Amino acid sequence: MFWLRRDLRLHDNAGLYHALKSNHPVLPIFIFDTNILNQLPSKTDRRVEFIHNTLRALQQQLAELGTSLQVYHDTPINAFKKLIKEYHIEKVFTNHDYEPYARERDDSIAALLQQHAIALHTYKDQVIFEKSEVIKDDGRPYTVFTPYSKKWKAKLDDFYIKSYPTEKYTGNFYQQAGKEIPSLRSIGFTGTGIPFPPVDIDDRIIEQYDKLRNFPAIEGTSHAGIHLRFGTISVRQLAQKAQQLNETFLTELIWRDFFQMILWHFPHVGQGKAFKAEYDFIKWRNNEDEFARWCEGNTGYPIVDAGMRELNATGFMHNRVRMITASFLVKHLLIDWRWGEAYFAEKLLDYELASNNGNWQWAAGCGCDAAPYFRIFNPHVQAKKFDGQLQYIRKWVPEYETLSYPQPIVDHEMARKRCLETYKKALDR
Structure with missing residues (x-):
């Protein structure tokens, strides 16, 4: 079986x-x-x-x-x-x-x-290397990505990414007449009919990945997440392509392995705990009205709102914008990263626990190899840098530049100062 x-x-x-x-x-x-x-x-x-x-x-x-x-x-x-x-x-x-x-x-x-x-x-x-296949020389798991990725790349050879030739043995399936699959409705769900990203990824996307991946208005990412999540694509075949075409894309696959390894060795991260325990002492504001505005994409910060509206409408959010929206929730609004993690878990088509948790903890500063807590994205600078022509923002926030668009929910400089003080107070205990 x-x-x-x-x-x-x-x-x-x-x-x-x-x-x-x-x-x-x-x-x-x-x-x-x-x-x-x-x-x-x-x-x-x-x-x-x-x-x-x-x-x-x-x-x-x-x-x-x-x-x-x-x-x-x-x-x-x-x-x-x-x-x-x-x-x-x-x-x-x-x-x-x-x-x-x-x-x-x-x-x-x-x-x-x-x-x-x-x-x-x-x-x-579902990964290239798992569990303890890539560990430090002393046998302990890595908790910082860069040395992990170096060891990962040094270990990679054709053995680890060769395909399993299942086609040779398909005559060994149990022969029986077709059984009916339960309908979607019979298991309590209804379909939307909205198309999903294709399983065949254009090689040109991978070739240009390092140059185009940060610009949300451009089709510069693979949308492979849902296919990796449910295994409709082989990670080995994707790694073979990445090895030939683009090292930056290969690095994204290494991040997947890294977060799965972290979840395996430190299962508490998947059970609502910060990787770094001292960050569990942060005094979050957790304002429910502000959280609702973040969820809806009505914060008055157009790059944040565009990302949240894209997520709500499609089940996808551009990778760069995921970082910006996560940082904004945690650092600008001082809302517990777990709230954002849960919202993404509900909405993302490509949701998987290890990567979602790892990335949210990275944004909050409490994860392994996290962005330092004092690194706080300025959403205006990010928008100018990665959506300078406002194509992405205008697509998802059509009322931007009109009187109906809300004022910013919070002032950036005030929020930055408040965040630094709150984190410092928790970490200086």
Whole structure:
């Protein structure tokens, strides 16, 4: 049995490759995990729609191979209890997941399978290097990105980014007639029909990435995040491309690995704690009206408002603007970074815990390898530097330069001074 999770593809899939080579017919399964779905605040969550669309496409591919995906809408424990009753299962294969909930889930499934003498085999698939594969010479994990990235690059060779040739073994799928996938509506969600970013990334985007990635009005980023998050693209293939075409793009993939490694070694960061404990003493203002204005994109700072409106409308926000909006919430408004982290978690199509948490803690100054707390983005300077022609701002804030656009929610210099005083007071305890 192969359990699909964050690896929704047949091509170059580590766990699937090993399952297909195991000399047993392989049944692919997917579980719409009610432990996760029941916590989602919106029943039009486009990530669920993306998964559903992807499963339908996978089902077509599998039908051509004479097999079928078996899909459950249940807790993983209940789904596996049903599977154990229905099939004689020799082994279960899947790929690693590093998030706290996923680790608990996998431990409980492993215990259930063990009771029935079923082996669970898991593999690295969603990152190039995981866990303790890139560590300091003394065996401790890195907590600063630059030395980590140097060791990462020094270790990288063809072995780590070669593809798994699953196509050679597709004759080993369990042969059965097509099973019906539960409809989106039957699992409690409705679709929007809004298109998703294409899985095929134009090589020219990667080639020009270092030159264009900071300008939100230009299509200069890959939009690969959602495909990496759900595994509809292989990180190994993307790393192969990046190695050939653009080192800056490769560095972004290294950041992903870095944050997954941090989450693995320091799971408290994924459980609402600052990486640096002393930052948990900051006295946040947490003004709910100001938070609402930030969420809506009505702060009177046009680059911040453009980013929040893009996020709300599309589920995407340009990388540079993510930094600006996060810094503004935490430093200008003194609102707890966890509030912003949770809002991005709800809205971002490419949300994954490790990167979202890592980047929010970076912006707040409380994370590993964080921006120093006294580095505070000036939104006006950022807008001038990266959207000098106001193309991005005018697209998302059409009322900018009219009387209906609100005055700034806070004065930059006053907010900067207040932030520095608040942080210093907490850290000087």
